[in-house]
Amino acid sequence: MKIASKIAVAAFGAFAAMGLFTSCGDDGKTLYLYNWTYYTPDEVLRDFEKEFNCKVKVDSYASNEEMYAKLKAGAKGYDIVVPSQDYASIMIAQGMLQKLDPSKQTNNSKINPLLSKMATYDPNFEYASPYYLGAAGVSVNKTKVQAGTYEKNWNIFADKKFAGHATMMDDMREVIGDALTVLGYDINTTDDGELAKAKELIVNNWKPNLVKFDAEGFGKSFASGDFWLCQGYAEVVYGEVPEEKWEDTIDFFIPEEGGPSYLDSMCILKTAKHAELANEFINYIHRPEVYAKFLDAFHFPCFVIPEAAQFTTKKPMYEASQMNNCKLKLDIGENLDKYNNIWQDIRYTD
Incomplete structure (x- = not known):
């Protein structure tokens, strides 16, 4: 669930922007971010632009399925995409992502070590760098x-x-x-x-x-x-x-026994033309004082970058520690049909 899912026009906007992203001139100083709607505060984007003397253009989607379908249909021009864990694992397996530059990811040490244990599909964050962990x-x-x-x-x-x-x-x-x-x-x-x-x-x-x-x-x-x-x-x-x-x-x-959770991660597409700038952006987001601005914007709990908690100014909706026992919903492939059949019985059986 993302704030983006409430935005009914997201799909139309994404396709409208597709032509812009694929046809505009490339000056080498523009980063193209494909993300959930309203998922990165404008303040963070503007500060990054000032520090790195660049522009960030954002296109948005309302679901992983929409994002994935658009990329598989041949959409070009994007540098960074932010899939949830199941789609991140699929995109890694299908060769849609490139490895992050470890020399640029100097803030990896600040990532909550619990995430490495949870993200079994990419435990060393070689392709998918954590952005936000959430749970119902x-x-x-x-x-x-x-x-x-x-x-x-x-x-x-x-x-x-x-x-x-x-x-x-x-x-x-x-x-x-x-x-x-x-x-x-x-x-x-x-x-x-x-x-x-x-x-x-x-x-x-x-x-x-x-x-x-x-x-x-x-x-x-x-x-x-x-x-x-x-x-x-x-x-x-x-x-x-x-x-x-x-x-x-x-x-x-969130009950102490845990439950399902999701992990959105920043990934660089295989076709990205601005990989160096994309790596800088990902590392920039993980600066504790920057990540705190993201958390404050949505009253989110501080799980991904624990050190950011000292820089937040707003009370989170709930404490991050409540997610310690949560488990990521992973891609289960064709076995999803089992869940579909059971769910239909649950939904429509009196």
Whole structure:
């Protein structure tokens, strides 16, 4: 989930910009960034331009699928792209990315070492340099339910006090991943027996309390008071509740047992014409004082560059340590069909 996913015009804008990026003259001092919409603060881009005497032009996308399809269709001119972990692994395997220049990545030592263990597809960050780690969690509306009267784990969705006022995401990897976590299984499992048990948990214990599966509108329904309990990304809920009401309204947490997470990484395309400048940009983002500006812009938790926390000026939506036990949703190839079939049964079985 990205802030970008709310922007309905992103796809049109991306294709409109394709002609500009592929036809404009190349002065060697322009970096072409293909990123999620509103995912890099303008202040950071302008500061980079001043320091490196260059220009940064940004084109945007609203999903990994859109980005990948456009590149596979032959789009040229981009230098940096920011895929999530599953697409990063696919693009590495397909030879779509070039190795980062280790001599330029002097801030790699500042990256949270836990990420190396999580990113099994590129543990040494040779192709994909971490940009942001995020995870879905649980939001409880404190104006409707008294604090301390509910358990802070995934089985909160079986709590009858939330019946008729709860929702989980319309996202099979997230919901099934939560159930697998509760059962002690790998969130990327393809074992039929384990997946069957996860389905049983969701259908019998969680679904009876749910109003619906909702991937986008739950933030508005939470803010209006219709939903008291939501599974989803913090930024969706916080984005709908006025900032002055956050403290009194939202109790957001990621259960201690963990759950599915995503890792967006900065990658240099094989066809990039400005690899040197691209390497400089990636390393620049990892300066703690620069990364802090990114975090402050969105109230994001400080996980990727822990040292940046000392430079932040705004309180994050939740503490980064809550993601310590989360696991990345990895590409499971053709086994995704298993999840699709199970999800259809979950969604449409009474």
